[in-house]
Amino acid sequence: MTTTADDRSAQLAEAGLDGQNKTALGRVLGTGSIGYAEERPDGTMTATVRIPEDELCWEPGTLILPHGGDLELTLINDDKNTHCAVLPNNGDPKIIWLVNHAKGTASINLDGPGTYYYGSTTGNDEGRGLTGAIVIGGEVPDHAKLDRPPQPRP
Amino acid sequence: MTDYVDAGAAVPMTQLSAVKGSAPATGNVDYERIRAAATEPQNWLTYYGTYDGQRYSSLDQITKDNVHRLTPAWVFQAGATGMQSGASTYSFEASPIVVEGVMYVSGPDGKCWALDAKTGEELWRYKHASPYDVSLCCGNVNRGVAVGHGKVYMATLNAHVVALDATTGQKVWDITAGDVRAGESRTVAPLLVKDMVIVGSSGGEFGSRGCLDAFDAETGERRWRRYMVPKPGEPGSETWPDDGEAWQRGGANCWVTPTYDPELELLYQGTGNPAPDFDGGVRPGDNLFTDSVVAVDVNTGEIRWHYQFTPHDLWDYDSTMENLLFDAPDGRKLMAHADKNGYFFVLDRTNGELVRVFPFVDRITWGEISPEGKVTPKVYPDEEGVPVHFWPGPAGGKEWTHMSYNPTTGLIYIPVQEVGATATRRRREFKESIPYWGAGVAVDLEDFYGFVSAVDPLTGEEKWRWRNEYPMCASNITTAGGLVFQGTPTGQFVALDAATGEKLWEFQCGSGHHSSPTVYSVDGRQYIAVPTGWGGWIEGFLPGLLGAAAGDALFVFALPQD
Numbered sequence: 001m002t003t004t005a006d007d008r009s010a011q012l013a014e015a016g017l018d019g020q021n022k023t024a025l026g027r028v029l030g031t032g033s034i035g036y037a038e039e040r041p042d043g044t045m046t047a048t049v050r051i052p053e054d055e056l057c058w059e060p061g062t063l064i065l066p067h068g069g070d071l072e073l074t075l076i077n078d079d080k081n082t083h084c085a086v087l088p089n090n091g092d093p094k095i096i097w098l099v100n101h102a103k104g105t106a107s108i109n110l111d112g113p114g115t116y117y118y119g120s121t122t123g124n125d126e127g128r129g130l131t132g133a134i135v136i137g138g139e140v141p142d143h144a145k146l147d148r149p150p151q152p153r154p
Numbered sequence: 155m156t157d158y159v160d161a162g163a164a165v166p167m168t169q170l171s172a173v174k175g176s177a178p179a180t181g182n183v184d185y186e187r188i189r190a191a192a193t194e195p196q197n198w199l200t201y202y203g204t205y206d207g208q209r210y211s212s213l214d215q216i217t218k219d220n221v222h223r224l225t226p227a228w229v230f231q232a233g234a235t236g237m238q239s240g241a242s243t244y245s246f247e248a249s250p251i252v253v254e255g256v257m258y259v260s261g262p263d264g265k266c267w268a269l270d271a272k273t274g275e276e277l278w279r280y281k282h283a284s285p286y287d288v289s290l291c292c293g294n295v296n297r298g299v300a301v302g303h304g305k306v307y308m309a310t311l312n313a314h315v316v317a318l319d320a321t322t323g324q325k326v327w328d329i330t331a332g333d334v335r336a337g338e339s340r341t342v343a344p345l346l347v348k349d350m351v352i353v354g355s356s357g358g359e360f361g362s363r364g365c366l367d368a369f370d371a372e373t374g375e376r377r378w379r380r381y382m383v384p385k386p387g388e389p390g391s392e393t394w395p396d397d398g399e400a401w402q403r404g405g406a407n408c409w410v411t412p413t414y415d416p417e418l419e420l421l422y423q424g425t426g427n428p429a430p431d432f433d434g435g436v437r438p439g440d441n442l443f444t445d446s447v448v449a450v451d452v453n454t455g456e457i458r459w460h461y462q463f464t465p466h467d468l469w470d471y472d473s474t475m476e477n478l479l480f481d482a483p484d485g486r487k488l489m490a491h492a493d494k495n496g497y498f499f500v501l502d503r504t505n506g507e508l509v510r511v512f513p514f515v516d517r518i519t520w521g522e523i524s525p526e527g528k529v530t531p532k533v534y535p536d537e538e539g540v541p542v543h544f545w546p547g548p549a550g551g552k553e554w555t556h557m558s559y560n561p562t563t564g565l566i567y568i569p570v571q572e573v574g575a576t577a578t579r580r581r582r583e584f585k586e587s588i589p590y591w592g593a594g595v596a597v598d599l600e601d602f603y604g605f606v607s608a609v610d611p612l613t614g615e616e617k618w619r620w621r622n623e624y625p626m627c628a629s630n631i632t633t634a635g636g637l638v639f640q641g642t643p644t645g646q647f648v649a650l651d652a653a654t655g656e657k658l659w660e661f662q663c664g665s666g667h668h669s670s671p672t673v674y675s676v677d678g679r680q681y682i683a684v685p686t687g688w689g690g691w692i693e694g695f696l697p698g699l700l701g702a703a704a705g706d707a708l709f710v711f712a713l714p715q716d
Contacts, residue, residue: 075161075164076158077161085164086167086235086236087164088236088283089166089283090282090283090325090328091166091280091281091282091324091325092166092167092168092279092281093166093167093235093236093281093283094164094165094166094167095164095165095166095167095170096161096162096163096164097161099159099161100159101156101158101159102158102159102160102161103158103159103160104160104161104162104163104164105162105163105164106163106164107163107164108164109283110283111283111285111312111314111330113285113334113335114284114285114286114287114288114312114334115285115286115287116285116286117236117237117286118236119236119237121235121236126236126237131237136285139333139335140313140330140332140333140334140335141330143330143376144313144330144331144332144333145333145336146332146333146336146338146362146363146365147363147381148363148402148403149399149402151336151402151403151584151585151586152583152584152585152586153335153585153586153587154585154586154587154588
């Protein structure tokens with residue numbers, strides 16, 4: 001193996017794993033770009049994800065939030081087919097139907113830290129690549145930490 | 155290109171379902187009512203049914219004579235959408251709560267439901283979003299909810315505790331109780347005592363420092379926290395290395411609901427294994443208060459007494475499972491505990507004095523406990539890289555799943571697992587959120603069996619046993635109808651004669667049992683509810699059935715109405 005982190009995108013392209021019906025039938029999960037949510041003064045976060053034409057993926061594929069809380073997400077379907085999104089949300093997941101060339105919003109609340117996945121739950125969109133990640137960084141509040149000295153992490 | 159079609163705003167999934175959205179208001183469930191739960195057997199008000207953990211129902215409509223007619227009244231399917239943590243290890247482990255015809259039950263992946271206990275109709279639903287990447291030693295599980303003060307209390311995989319409005323399922327408060335970056339989670343069913351919600355920690359396989367919390371039931375504010383591994387200088391710290399860091403990662407988590415004596419105002423909390431599980435070389439000493447029952451003053455969180463079942467544990471013998479409270483004929487206040495280590499203990503619950511100890515499994519090779527309580531380890535992982543086989547395996551002669559006590563027969567019915575294991579010590583550094591076992595472990599794929607053992611706790615005599623090809627990995631329950639109900643790993647739900655152990659009825663639920671059934675009645679009709687779904691830590695308690703069908707259905711049985 002000669003893989004390095006720097007050339008992963010090129011390797012995915014070369015191997016035909018970053019699109020539809022190349023080497024694999026669909027797009028390998030976990031590929032795609034990385035994006036960051038923006039934060040308003042009140043702590044609410046905003047971001048936009050879109051579905052490019054014939055890619056069956058979310059762009060960015062991984063959305064990073066600085067902390068848990070409220071996220072106002074704009075979802076755009078630039079594809080020429082109909083999809084949807086089922087999004088994690090404290091209380092009840094949320095769903096939005098995205099016909100061809102549609103744009104909508106979702107207000108969701110998530111705890112941090114941790115990783116959540118969302119997807120288009122029609123047909124097998126999820127398996128073809130329409131599964132995105134929302135990654136929340138940060139630490140839990142001090143009151144929730146164990147009473148012990150700082151410990152080593154991986 | 156034209157403007158985008160307006161897709162609007164995303165809506166809650168429940169909006170696109172037949173879920174009603176509200177449950178009828180019930181009478182208030184408060185401390186006094188839970189204390190007297192045995193007087194209203196139509197309801198199952200708290201995790202064990204009553205504070206004493208007896209798991210006994212005085213309902214007697216279903217009897218030895220008519221149980222053969224028992225049939226499903228309704229079935230509830232939990233289901234799942236999208237990716238979830240522990241995607242292959244989810245299990246429906248809960249013990250349903252019932253109040254005046256409304257059932258409150260939690261499932262895997264942060265789900266909680268209010269159901270019509272008579273029809274199974276879904277009244278409301280709550281789902282706490284669980285990160286996909288939380289550290290979970292033993293699967294995507296939750297053991298149940300507490301109900302009271304107009305709320306439903308639930309612990310979550312990402313170590314939150316939430317209070318929901320009992321009539322709508324809407325969140326009232328939400329507190330971060332633990333640190334997911336430190337490998338902590340919460341899987342326990344909360345216990346409501348007075349105006350507090352008692353919730354213990356999970357995370358023993360990741361070297362967390364186990365603790366028990368009491369939260370204000372109205373606000374979520376933490377009243378007290380009791381760590382189960384002392385700091386240097388605190389009582390019990392002499393059982394840990396003086397100059398080491400071992401106590402900081404010492405384990406002793408509290409992942410099973412305690413029992414409670416309202417007269418003594420003591421919680422009886424079982425504690426988990428020390429960490430690392432199998433490598434005692436980094437933690438010389440008895441390692442208090444791991445593998446113990448700890449009597450905790452419910453008002454202050456102070457430890458009144460403790461009894462350690464497996465000092466300096468090297469076999470992953472958590473003692474988190476229940477401490478069942480009962481009184482001797484002479485009035486002595488006792489508690490019974492069937493430990494992972496294969497021994498059954500009877501203690502005086504006022505002071506922790508050992509009354510009796512005896513084995514309740516057939517094969518014990520790890521060591522021996524004398525009738526006086528002296529513990530002698532015999533076989534354990536000691537040398538690096540050398541495999542050691544022992545019985546019981548790390549899931550124990552009995553895991554967290556609960557036994558029951560029938561005051562009519564005077565017997566305790568123990569779900570027994572006869573499964574061994576091999577551990578090979580492999581020392582490793584501690585790093586937060588990474589499993590911290592100190593060994594490679596393989597649980598036996600053959601030479602296993604199980605049984606329900608009916609034991610007289612006053613003498614230690616086994617009165618009968620109902621043997622099964624596979625170990626017993628689910629709680630049982632006993633009733634005034636003279637019955638014991640027990641789920642099996644292969645899906646059968648069976649009714650046994652509480653006096654003789656004779657099997658009187660069975661129903662195949664389609665997936666294995668790893669939960670706690672409850673009994674209740676509505677409009678005079680008696681029901682028995684049992685969540686099913688084979689999952690959790692199967693590789694620990696019965697890897698011989700790792701290939702069995704999963705599931706997450708709640709079955710409710712009753713006698714035919716005509």
